[in-house]
Amino acid sequence: xxxxxxxxxxxxxxxxxxxxxxxxxxxxxxxxxxxxxxxxxxxxxxxxxxxxxxxxxxxxxxxxxxxxxxxxxxxxxxxxxxxxxxxxxxxxxxxxxxxxxxxxxxxxxxxxxxxxxxxxxxxxxxxxxxxxxxxxxxxxxxxxxxxxxxxxxxxxxxxxxxxxxxxxxxxxxxxxxxxxxxxxxxxxxxxxxxxxxxxxxxxxxxxxxxxxxxxxxxxxxxxxxxxxxxxxxxxxxxxxxxxxxxxxxxxxxxxxxxxxxxxxxxxxxxxxxxxxxxxxxxxxxxxxxxxxxxxxxxxxxxxxxxxxxxxxxxxxxxxxxxxxxxxxxxxxxxxxxxxxxxxxxxxxxxxxxxxx
Amino acid sequence: xxxxxxxxxxxxxxxxxxxxxxxxxxxxxxxxxxxxxxxxxxxxxxxxxxxxxxxxxxxxxxxxxxxxxxxxxxxxxxxxxxxxxxxxxxxxxxxxxxxxxxxxxxxxxxxxxxxxxxxxxxxxxxxxxxxxxxxxxxxxxxxxxxxxxxxxxxxxxxxxxxxxxxxxxxxxxxxxxxxxxxxxxxxxxxxxxxxxxxxxxxxxxxxxxxxxxxxxxxxxxxxxxxxxxxxxxxxxxxxxxxxxxxxxxxxxxxxxxxxxxxxxxxxxxxxxxxxxxxxxxxxxxxxxxxxxxxxxxxxxxxxxxxxxxxxxxxxxxxxxxxxxxxxxxxxxxxxxxxxxxxxxxxxxxxxxxxxx
Numbered sequence: 243x244x245x246x247x248x249x250x251x252x253x254x255x256x257x258x259x260x261x262x263x264x265x266x267x268x269x270x271x272x273x274x275x276x277x278x279x280x281x282x283x284x285x286x287x288x289x290x291x292x293x294x295x296x297x298x299x300x301x302x303x304x305x306x307x308x309x310x311x312x313x314x315x316x317x318x319x320x321x322x323x324x325x326x327x328x329x330x331x332x333x334x335x336x337x338x339x340x341x342x343x344x345x346x347x348x349x350x351x352x353x354x355x356x357x358x359x360x361x362x363x364x365x366x367x368x369x370x371x372x373x374x375x376x377x378x379x380x381x382x383x384x385x386x387x388x389x390x391x392x393x394x395x396x397x398x399x400x401x402x403x404x405x406x407x408x409x410x411x412x413x414x415x416x417x418x419x420x421x422x423x424x425x426x427x428x429x430x431x432x433x434x435x436x437x438x439x440x441x442x443x444x445x446x447x448x449x450x451x452x453x454x455x456x457x458x459x460x461x462x463x464x465x466x467x468x469x470x471x472x473x474x475x476x477x478x479x480x481x482x483x484x485x486x487x488x489x490x491x492x493x494x495x496x497x498x499x500x501x502x503x504x505x506x507x508x509x510x511x512x513x514x515x516x517x518x519x520x521x522x523x524x525x526x527x528x529x530x531x532x533x534x535x536x537x538x539x540x541x542x543x544x545x546x547x548x549x550x551x552x553x554x555x556x557x558x559x560x561x562x563x564x565x566x567x568x569x570x571x572x573x574x575x576x577x578x579x580x581x582x583x584x585x586x587x588x589x590x591x592x593x594x595x596x597x598x
Numbered sequence: 599x600x601x602x603x604x605x606x607x608x609x610x611x612x613x614x615x616x617x618x619x620x621x622x623x624x625x626x627x628x629x630x631x632x633x634x635x636x637x638x639x640x641x642x643x644x645x646x647x648x649x650x651x652x653x654x655x656x657x658x659x660x661x662x663x664x665x666x667x668x669x670x671x672x673x674x675x676x677x678x679x680x681x682x683x684x685x686x687x688x689x690x691x692x693x694x695x696x697x698x699x700x701x702x703x704x705x706x707x708x709x710x711x712x713x714x715x716x717x718x719x720x721x722x723x724x725x726x727x728x729x730x731x732x733x734x735x736x737x738x739x740x741x742x743x744x745x746x747x748x749x750x751x752x753x754x755x756x757x758x759x760x761x762x763x764x765x766x767x768x769x770x771x772x773x774x775x776x777x778x779x780x781x782x783x784x785x786x787x788x789x790x791x792x793x794x795x796x797x798x799x800x801x802x803x804x805x806x807x808x809x810x811x812x813x814x815x816x817x818x819x820x821x822x823x824x825x826x827x828x829x830x831x832x833x834x835x836x837x838x839x840x841x842x843x844x845x846x847x848x849x850x851x852x853x854x855x856x857x858x859x860x861x862x863x864x865x866x867x868x869x870x871x872x873x874x875x876x877x878x879x880x881x882x883x884x885x886x887x888x889x890x891x892x893x894x895x896x897x898x899x900x901x902x903x904x905x906x907x908x909x910x911x912x913x914x915x916x917x918x919x920x921x922x923x924x925x926x927x928x929x930x931x932x933x934x935x936x937x938x939x940x941x942x943x944x945x946x947x948x949x950x951x952x953x954x
Contacts, residue, residue, distance in 0.1 A: 277924060319679050330746035335922040358714075360920045361741065361752045362832075385717065390686035396717045397753060476718075564716045566691040568633055 250472040258404040265407040268299040274402035276364040277337030280305045283352035284343040285312040315501040317347045325355040336360040345371035346378035353384030357399035367401045370410040372422025376463035379404045381471040391562040392492040420542035421506025429466040435580030482584045486574040487512030493559035497551045510543030520576040522592040553597035606828040614760040621763040624655040630758035632720040633693030636661045639708035640699040641668040671857040673703045681711040695720040701727035702734035709740030713755035723757045726766040728778025732819035737827040747918040748848040776898035777862025785822040791936030838940045842930040843868030849915035853907045866899030876932040878948040909953035
């Protein structure tokens with residue numbers, strides 16, 4: 243039996259199913275498909291692995307697929323528009339359902355297409371990477387990148403269900419597993435120091451893809467995210483905590499060129515930068531910054547920004563961050579391990595020192 | 599003093615200001631601008647006429663503009679993306695405000711950009727055509743066209759305010775004035791036969807741009823639309839009535855090539871087709887079909903579909919209509935003049951006869 247979590251969003255409430263072998267089981271899809279037409283959006287890495295199995299589970303529906311090129315560099319308006327070409331070629335109606343089969347990029351693009359096709363249709367997330375299972379498939383943030391900034395064009399659009407099949411992690415490259423662990427660690431850093439302790443003591447099992455350890459890590463991550471999203475669906479407040487490491491991380495990703503750093507890698511390095519700035523402000527003791535770096539490093543993630551990006555370049559990319567309000571950059575920092583906060587009250591000289 | 603209508607949408611409630619000379623007055627903007635940054639989206643026809651006046655009214659804000667090419671043929675994802683280029687070049691933040699200054703195409707594209715920039719920012723509609731003042735600026739439907747279908751990609755995103763300056767109609771080409779009157783007549787056909795009578799007896803004043811007659815027609819049209827939208831914001835039911843003539847009209851627009859028929863012209867011809875089908879079903883007497891054609895013709899709008907599109911071609915374009923549910927085409931037809939209904943219960947042979 244899968245673990246079932248509920249994201250409590252009133253009329254937009256939906257379940258997250260977590261377990262092994264779920265994506266081949268029709269019962270996890272059927273209740274959440276709106277009409278009879280299903281468009282599976284996937285990429286050319288994940289499609290060959292799982293597309294046939296998902297289609298077999300959807301016997302009886304009019305199922306079509308659109309296979310996008312794999313990679314963050316393709317998360318553009320132009321590639322996104324191919325989903326509409328496919329939907330319209332197939333004459334798909336407003337009661338059609340989109341299934342996102344893949345990692346965060348596929349989920350973000352498919353979800354954003356579902357948000358905009360005929361002004362909004364149903365969609366289901368079937369995340370196949372650790373990062374997507376713990377982060378990008380939950381919470382309804384969808385979108386594409388602009389050359390000047392990551393996720394700058396998008397929408398809030400909640401899925402009807404998330405089907406997180408932990409068996410898909412068996413085929414995940416090690417580098418992507420590590421990148422996903424950065425987001426898992428993030429949940430500990432922002433809200434649950436006990437989970438951080440657990441992760442510290444189970445890092446070897448996680449890296450070794452122990453099924454039980456992964457299932458626990460995914461479940462707890464989704465629980466924390468679901469709770470925060472339920473409190474603040476449209477990010478007018480607390481939800482911004484989920485962006486720990488992300489303002490730094492997005493600047494790294496944009497500056498390094500999309501796809502050169504994986505999102506999770508950039509977030510991991512970003513968490514280390516956030517910890518460093520939190521220390522300079524006087525909140526985190528040096529030992530906790532060291533522990534942060536150690537945890538990130540043990541997960542196999544870089545702890546430093548790219549050497550070829552200087553502080554000025556990073557500050558420039560950070561200036562277009564979505565958390566900027568009234569011209570003021572706001573950052574998610576750590577008051578202590580397990581307690582993050584959003585603030586614009588920091589000395590910009592300290593920020594520059596952190597980036598230098 | 600302007601006439602002020604309220605679109606009653608709970609937390610998304612907003613005012614429509616209708617009057618002469620409003621767009622030069624800062625007081626109609628100030629309460630509805632979110633932060634300090636304002637991006638005016640306009641086109642190369644309307645911009646030269648009104649951009650300076652609007653900018654003068656916005657003294658004190660950081661105002662920038664993006665000028666799009668004029669015409670339905672440019673209502674594409676590609677042209678739409680230029681709005682994001684401008685927003686990001688100027689480092690506009692999530693508390694920026696977009697002002698749409700122009701007709702329906704500008705309003706639809708600017709509103710859709712506001713819906714998606716950083717997952718949603720504020721926007722204000724300043725419609726400068728009759729069609730935009732009575733229809734496209736009210737109700738929160740935004741979007742762009744796809745080669746295979748009109749308005750197929752978009753979002754529901756309500757403006758913070760609509761500023762309908764009737765003085766802008768003085769510079770409107772006669773053809774566009776007529777096209778706008780098609781949408782004005784539509785409100786009479788769907789819900790208010792007394793308004794239809796009034797329009798019939800004031801058509802000469804309206805075509806002669808009598809300010810008082812236009813203000814009354816705009817006010818009553820917005821009232822009816824605001825009422826229907828308030829009852830059904832996301833078009834799960836009654837709101838579809840506003841699409842009288844639109845399923846036929848969109849097929850004509852798409853089939854004729856975007857921009858060759860004005861939207862209002864296609865809707866006018868579409869209303870005549872809807873009346874004809876309503877007669878064939880046995881709802882409208884022949885005399886009312888004649889009256890419908892007469893009203894549309896008097897407003898200066900075509901009453902027939904384009905001669906070079908046959909029934910099969912039109913049916914093909916109608917098959918992707920957003921009102922298709924479960925593979926069934928639904929149409930807005932007339933039970934009687936002043937009472938429209940949405941139905942899939944019509945004999946497709948009768949529809950074919952109407953189109954032939």
